[in-house]
Amino acid sequence: MAVLVAADGKSKWIATLLLLLFSIQLSALELNAGKYGSMFYWWFDRLPSSTLYPPTISWDARSPAWWESIVRQAQEAGLGWLAPDAWGQASNADPATLGPLLAAIDKVAPRLKVAFFDDTTSEVLRKNLARGHGWTTGVRFDLADDAGTGEGGLTYFYEQQWRRFFQTVPARYRLTVDGRPVVFMWHGGYESYSNQNFFHHTLARLRQLVQRDFGVNPFVIVEESWVLLDPATEPDAVYDWFQPYKTFATLRTWNGFRVGHTVAGYDCSRCDPAGPTIERQNGLLYQAGLQAISTDSDLVLIEGFDNVDENAHLVETTAWGKLYLSITRWFASNVP
Amino acid sequence: MLSTAASSAAQSILAGVGVDHDIQRFPGNPDVNRLDGHAAGWMWLGGVTLFSHLTLRVEDSRGGRIVNSQAFTVDIDGRMPAIQSSLTHVTRSTAVLAGFTHALFARIHLTYLAGASSTRVRRTFSTNAPLFVLVGPSASNSSVSITTDDHSALIVGADVTAELAPHLGVIAGIRRQSLHVEPDVSGYGTRPLVGVIWRF
Numbered sequence: 001m002a003v004l005v006a007a008d009g010k011s012k013w014i015a016t017l018l019l020l021l022f023s024i025q026l027s028a029l030e031l032n033a034g035k036y037g038s039m040f041y042w043w044f045d046r047l048p049s050s051t052l053y054p055p056t057i058s059w060d061a062r063s064p065a066w067w068e069s070i071v072r073q074a075q076e077a078g079l080g081w082l083a084p085d086a087w088g089q090a091s092n093a094d095p096a097t098l099g100p101l102l103a104a105i106d107k108v109a110p111r112l113k114v115a116f117f118d119d120t121t122s123e124v125l126r127k128n129l130a131r132g133h134g135w136t137t138g139v140r141f142d143l144a145d146d147a148g149t150g151e152g153g154l155t156y157f158y159e160q161q162w163r164r165f166f167q168t169v170p171a172r173y174r175l176t177v178d179g180r181p182v183v184f185m186w187h188g189g190y191e192s193y194s195n196q197n198f199f200h201h202t203l204a205r206l207r208q209l210v211q212r213d214f215g216v217n218p219f220v221i222v223e224e225s226w227v228l229l230d231p232a233t234e235p236d237a238v239y240d241w242f243q244p245y246k247t248f249a250t251l252r253t254w255n256g257f258r259v260g261h262t263v264a265g266y267d268c269s270r271c272d273p274a275g276p277t278i279e280r281q282n283g284l285l286y287q288a289g290l291q292a293i294s295t296d297s298d299l300v301l302i303e304g305f306d307n308v309d310e311n312a313h314l315v316e317t318t319a320w321g322k323l324y325l326s327i328t329r330w331f332a333s334n335v336p
Numbered sequence: 337m338l339s340t341a342a343s344s345a346a347q348s349i350l351a352g353v354g355v356d357h358d359i360q361r362f363p364g365n366p367d368v369n370r371l372d373g374h375a376a377g378w379m380w381l382g383g384v385t386l387f388s389h390l391t392l393r394v395e396d397s398r399g400g401r402i403v404n405s406q407a408f409t410v411d412i413d414g415r416m417p418a419i420q421s422s423l424t425h426v427t428r429s430t431a432v433l434a435g436f437t438h439a440l441f442a443r444i445h446l447t448y449l450a451g452a453s454s455t456r457v458r459r460t461f462s463t464n465a466p467l468f469v470l471v472g473p474s475a476s477n478s479s480v481s482i483t484t485d486d487h488s489a490l491i492v493g494a495d496v497t498a499e500l501a502p503h504l505g506v507i508a509g510i511r512r513q514s515l516h517v518e519p520d521v522s523g524y525g526t527r528p529l530v531g532v533i534w535r536f
Contacts, residue, residue: 291465
């Protein structure tokens with residue numbers, strides 16, 4: 001471009017125009033779906049005992065009818081995308097088992113997109129199981145050990161997780177930002193990971209592998225804890241997962257991209273072990289959360305569309321009917 | 337007298353201004369609907385009558401602000417802030433209509449119209465929630481969202497004009513058209529109107 005500028009006046013104009021067009025392209029962050037999306041869980045063969053508010057639909061993910069009902073309700077809520085909470089190969093949330101979701105999307109809501117959510121607790125659990133420590137987070141995952149000779153291994157992230165998602169979910173189903181498929185990564189944690197300052201390297205390697213195998217550079221949105229643990233991390237955006245008794249709605253800006261996050265309520269009083277509670281207050285808390293983040297977000301990640309384990313769900317129940325679907329839809333319609 | 341009126345209406349041009357009252361309804365779940373309401377606005381119109389009975393019109397209606405305000409208190413870790421929000425929308429509609437006109441009495445004409453409307457709905461949502469809900473480092477740089485939707489719709493209407501003086505008259509009428517805002521909210525608007533017209 002500098003050569004063009006030096007050539008003559010006409011070339012200078014062309015160069016300026018090209019530069020302008022390039023700048024416009026750089027600044028445009030284009031989503032291929034509505035900005036509101038939600039976490040999605042699919043490991044159910046029955047309603048968990050921790051569920052306090054039973055959904056109105058039969059709760060069995062082995063049935064295609066369950067997937068279609070979920071997708072239909074997502075559409076009714078005006079969601080643009082779902083983010084399946086993936087736990088990796090050989091788990092009951094293996095991204096390779098998302099075929100029924102795609103079939104339901106084809107049948108019920110062809111415009112609904114899918115984002116990949118890497119539940120980063122799972123890498124620790126799978127590594128420990130493979131290492132003979134059991135299904136536990138008791139032994140930390142070593143991010144410096146790419147080869148997996150010790151207590152780490154990139155394969156737990158890539159071959160067992162990311163690659164299986166990209167192999168299973170074709171490009172036309174993926175949520176994209178500027179054509180780049182969206183990947184969320186959950187918490188990093190001092191208690192679960194060692195050599196956290198290698199996370200930037202892990203992320204860079206994952207990008208390289210996705211580009212090598214699928215020809216796309218993923219738009220990676222990490223939980224803010226990762227950039228605190230490793231400031232050298234270069235994600236595309238950052239979000240901040242809710243924390244009971246501290247915050248139920250967050251909004252973070254990173255590289256100019258704004259990600260909001262909220263939860264309608266949370267009640268883990270029947271979980272094992274018992275956990276905290278965020279009172280729903282008949283939907284008022286959810287409305288306050290969405291009002292707080294919706295006006296200034298490029299993307300809104302809601303926890304969690306069908307999280308009946310922790311009573312964070314939005315789906316229709318016998319307790320609140322379609323209240324949370326309606327609230328979500330209102331924001332999707334009026335604060336798009 | 338009748339023949340004079342008919343003759344003057346045979347090929348006439350009219351222009352006018354008026355006020356209207358836009359009554360909008362969006363059916364469906366009230367939880368999803370804060371768009372119902374009404375507002376006064378103003379409009380101008382121009383038209384021509386050909387062959388005594390054929391009327392062509394251009395109308396531009398600029399509606400007033402329809403405001404839906406909401407307030408509630410919510411328990412946020414023991415605090416009870418009042419969360420206030422408003423959804424304001426303004427509708428502007430430009431329509432091309434054609435129709436049939438006939439004399440009801442010597443100086444009074446009835447006109448039935450149908451046509452196409454190009455409509456813009458501008459929604460503004462504002463809230464004070466970020467102030468009370470977000471905890472640093474979370475921050476919202478804007479508590480206002482503005483959305484503009486354009487759509488085309490069928491519009492129908494009828495009006496009556498009365499001649500007060502050789503060129504001056506009054507018009508009263510009604511218009512009805514469908515409304516749509518993205519992604520999929522649909523309703524309809526009904527606009528009674530009154531105004532003054534000038535026939536050239």
